[in-house]
Amino acid sequence: MPLNVEIVSPEKRIFSGEASMVSARTLDGDLGILPGHTSLLGVLVDGEVSIKALDGTATTFTVHGGFLSVNKDRVSILGESAE
Amino acid sequence: MGAQLRIYRRRMRSVKATKKITKAMELISASRIVKAQTRVQASTPYATELTRAVSAVASFSSTKHPLTTESDKPIRAAVLIISADRGMAGAYSSSVIKEGDQLVSLLRNRGIDANAYLVGRKAINYYRFRNRAISGQWSGFSDNPTYEHAKEIADSLINAFIADAQTDKNGVDELHIVYTEFRSMVTQEPMAKRMLPLEVVESSAPPPSGALPLYEFEPSAASVLDALLPRYVEARIYNAMLQAAASEHAARRRAMKSATDNADELIKSLTRLANAARQAEITQEISEIVGGADALASANAGSE
DSSP states (O other), rough: OOOEEEEEEEEEEEEEEEESEEEEEEOOOOEEEOTOOOOOOEHHHHEEEEETTTTEEEEEEEEEEEEEEEEEEEEEEEEEEEO | OHHHHHHHHHHHHHHHHHHHHHHHHHHHHHHHHHHHHHHHHHHHHHHHHHHHHHHHHHHHHHOGGGGGGGOOSOOOOEEEOOOSSOOOOHHHHHHHHHHHHHHHHHHEEEEEEEOEEEHHHHHHHHHHHTOOOEEEEESSSSTOHHHHHHHHHHHHHHHHHSSOOTOTTTOOOEEEEEEEOSSSSSSSEEEEEESSSOOOOOOOSOTTTTSOOEEEEESHHHHHHHHHHHHHHHHHHHHHHHHHHHHHHHHHHHHHHHHHHHHHHHHHHHHHHHHHHHHHHHHHHHHHHHHHHHHHHHHHHOOO
8 A cells, every 4th residue: 555645845735646765864863764654743854755656666855843743544744845 | 168167178088097006006006916815825835734743743742832822921022013004004003003002901901911923014103193102113025024024033033032021121011913804805803812821622623534633743842842843833823914014905995996996986076176167167158259249240230
């Protein structure tokens, strides 16, 4: 079952789609999220978030002042600014 | 051309010029309402996600945070009033300022002083003219606010809130926000809401699958809350500013529409008056000619 990923900034939704893996860096260190991950809320450090799509291609976004929340294969990344 | 007729014509020309301006402003505002509404909608996903996250932390950890703690004895409150930079919007600014005044007197009855934080030139001028103290002011973006503006405002308000109100003159125990809520194209209502201390409402619509699962926090619940809550305040201020902007455009459109309608009425009645004046002039000229001819005829008849 794929992950449902959303990246949103206050001004718009930046990305929305399915992915097989999401990796990001929290205050504690790098974090990889695969389907079936436990519910999690994390503070991200400024930097890149990469999303691996179902076909294996990776997309990277730069997120500032962000959070990551995971709940039942639903990953939302909130950034003050993201691109 | 008679003097009366010339005056009517001149007034008609000036009313027509005004009507062109108000009509243009009406059309501009109408197109901007749509844009402003789109921006309100575009900010919704972020607000929803943020609210979900905040209520998750609030429900699964008993962490205390300065932003959620009520003061036992509040003595000062910040009141953020969001008004417009420009006029020509009917009662938009004055009704939001009036709502703010009501809130201030309500707070005073509870024994709380109010520090005014103002957005928009209209509110700033109103306070300045009455020599009232202003704790913070921002202007120049009321019709098109960005998140950066909201963040700047939120930062200074959060700082005032965190400062101790008992010892610091700028510190406040509560934060209230007064803005105009955009209900629909025809209804906008000035609103006063308390923003801080936050009352975290556990998500109004519970997820269909029942209770939320236990969350893990990275690095800890306290630090997640630390980072989340200021964002939450920012997002709510941003949302209020966007709604206020949409309301401003709607109010301006309505004001300009009635101005255009009035100009139409005025032109119509002036045309009637000008026609009557022209007819009176013609009648007078004819009677003068007839009178003159009569006088000539009777003079000639007398000499013969």
